[in-house]
Amino acid sequence: MKYEPSNYINRELSWIDFNKRVLLTGMGREYKILDKIKFFSIFSNNLDEFFMVRVASLKAQVEAGIRKKSIDGLTPKEQLKKINKEVKHLTSIQENHLNNELNIELKNEGIYIQKYDELDENQKNWCNNYFLSSIFPLLTPLVVDPAHPFPFISNLSLNLAALINDGEESKNQFVRIKIPTKNIGRFILIPDEIIGANDEKEHYFITVEDLIGNNINSLFKGMRCLSYSFFRVTRDADLELKELEADDLLLAVEQSLQKRRLGGDVVRLEVEENIPKNILKLLIESIAIPEEYIYFCKSILGLDDLNYLTKINREDLKENLFIGDTHPLLKSLDSSKDKNFNSIFSILRKQDILLHHPYDLFKTSVEEFINQAADDPLVLAIKITLYRVSKDSPIINALMRAAENGKEVMTLVELKARFDEDNNIQWAKQLEQAGIHVVYGIIGYKTHTKISLVVRKEKGSLRNYFHIGTGNYNSNTSRFYTDIGLLSTDPDISSDLIELFNYLSGFSKQTPYQKLLVSPTSLRKKFIFLIKREIESAKNGNKGEIIAKMNSLVDPEIIQLLYLASKTGVKINLIIRGVCCLYPQRDNLSENITVTSIIGHFLEHSRIFWFYNNNNSEVYIGSADWMRRNLDRRIEAVTPVEDLKLKSQLYNLLQTYIDDNYYSWVMNKDGNYTKKKADSNLKRSQIDLINNL
Secondary structure (H helix, E strand, O other): OOOOHHHEOOHHHHHHHHHHHHHHHHOOOOOOHHHHHHHHHHHHHHHHHHHHHHHHHHHHHHHOOOOOOOOOOOOHHHHHHHHHHHHHHHHHHHHHHHHHHHHHHHHHOOEEEEOHHHOOHHHHHHHHHHHHHHHHHHOOOEEEEOOEOOOOOOOOOEEEEEEEEOOOOOOOEEEEEEOOHHHHOOEEEEOHHHHOOOOOOOEEEEEHHHHHHOOHHHHOOOOEEEEEEEEEEEEOOOOOOOHHHOOOHHHHHHHHHHHHHHOOOEEEEEEEOOOOHHHHHHHHHHHOOOHHHEEEEOOOOOHHHHHHHHHOOOHHHOOOOOOOEOOHHHHHHHHOOOOOOOOHHHHHOOOOEEEEEOOEOOOOOHHHHHHHHHHOOOEEEEEEEEOOOOOOOHHHHHHHHHHHOOOEEEEEEOOOOOOOHHHHHHHHHHHHHOOOEEEOOOOOOEEOOEEEEEEEEEOOEEEEEEEEEOOOOOOOHHHOEEEEEEEEOOHHHHHHHHHHHHHHOOOOOOOOOOOOEEEOOOHHHHHHHHHHHHHHHHHOOOOOEEEEEEOOEOOHHHHHHHHHHHHOOOEEEEEEOOOEOEOOOOOOOOOOEEEEEEOOOOEEOOOEEEEOOOOOOEEEEEOOOEOHHHHHOEEEEEEEOOOHHHHHHHHHHHHHHHHOOOOEEEEOOOOOEEEOOOOOOOOOHHHHHHHOO
16 A cells, blocks of 8 residues: 655654653643653653664664665654754753753752752761762772773663873873662762751752762872763663574573673763763764764753652652542442452452543452452462563462462463563563463564453353453552553453463464454454444445544554545544654545644553444454554454443543643644643543542
8 A cells, every 4th residue: 555655744753742742741830840850750761762762773774774764755864863853952951941940949849959069068078978988889990991992881871981190191091980870879868967957848969970070089099080071871772582583482582681781782872061072082982873873961861860859758749649549349349358258250240340540449450350369269260461560569479379279370471571571581480480371472473462361160150250451460550550441251252362362372373253353363454444434434424433542543554544534524533642643634634633642640551442333332442552563563452342331431531531621732734732722611631530539
């Protein structure tokens, strides 16, 4: 299929635009100062991952001489040029705002990030003593000379580069010191009695690098430091894995992770704005990085570390969000002494339950489902997919307890979940040691679906209970990611899940499913059918309408079909948090399409797809975005929600997001976003959902 480049937004530039919305949210006047700091930290952390994966991939393509154009008509080299220009512009905005407005706000609230030169003698003495006792022993200066090559610079580490001289006629030596931020922390709290603070709400910090820099001569006795500066590198961290050649997938992933730790190519060098030219020259020669990948920073390096400040015990400086309550249908479990008499299974036999996290507590719903399954003597088997799991996971503990209780437990652990590979390897080993059957999925595909199945013996026969969600079985992220989940006993979907788990464990081939939409077999086909049905309805003079909420919209075939739907009169509301490669509101192309992005305190992560279907709506939830990777290269499962009451709940939820005029950003026909202006009737989707609990 041929696509017109002018009808598509570049994926990488759309992602940068999303991160821009995160940054601008942190600059908004309506947020409290520590919430602003949180958004600034997220902006920087997002950029780190973007460079490690997306920029690294494009840079590798350029170096390999690949000139294949993206769907919007840009070569890899042209994309990199635009990326660097946009990112440098945004980081400059971030640094200027931090150095001026946010620092002033912090000081006004009693939080000070002090410069060493601003301290009095008593305060400097305390800092110097702290340096000698708690930092000095951890530092290892590495000299660079003919006998000592330039040391390896680890990914995202903070480093000091210095020129040292031991005499007037001696040649200057280049020295590198890695700043041990992981062991010490980035911000050192100066005690109140040293500062002389009278208010317990006041906090005074000094950065660890500022303290090291001002004590640098103590590292070089008998020598003199001529100049020093700090720098940071970002490396290619995408995992290169040749699955088809791997006899042992677990071992193959472990080996690939080791290569990542050793470090890929440098894709970004961050230096201080006032770095001495001779030090910069040495860094460029040693790291061998082109000039366009050098970022001159006006603030401290590595602003993702600002997240440390959000942990300050100042609740008055954060939005006091009431995060979650037990779902109304599950509240009887809280007070029940006999869980077997009043179990989650007895509730599900009567009706399906639709969950919306974090408003519905994950702990008292999904975790309770797995916990009760682990302890219920009538439960014979538990099957579950694990993509990202918290480090101290109640779900994992319940699965291991279930195995101890003699139940058949099967877990699929996705070893290729980016940046969670190491964590998942450790969990896989622990689960296997607990006697659980662990599988790693299908070669060539990531298993991204979030499903669990419980098999229970009741009155001489087996009944299946299941959970299908849009988010991970992760207790930590469930507190600030919004996700949808369905708890049910639907026999057709249960049967589909049994087939899917058998496929994932290698015991069967993909077969047609009764209700479940599964990629890479039926998911794309079904979505195309559902969109085309709305088109046919509009062509016949009837109403056609689609509402879809997801993280990203990238797939060109789906976008082309949405354009066709718009032209035929189908009304389309898209709620897309991140990347969107579709232009809305364009004459004769997409005038019936609106695109909204919700950026708030919680990360919007749920995927909901609603189709009008001649007033007999069909609604689906699941783990898949409308991206090629989700539709063609991953194992995904999307389930229909058929209960009329639950369908109504999902429609009303979608309308809540559409009506939002506080967290909403609306895309214009040129692809740019503007913040939706609030009228006298303020509608704040996330706050309103909390208030409606």
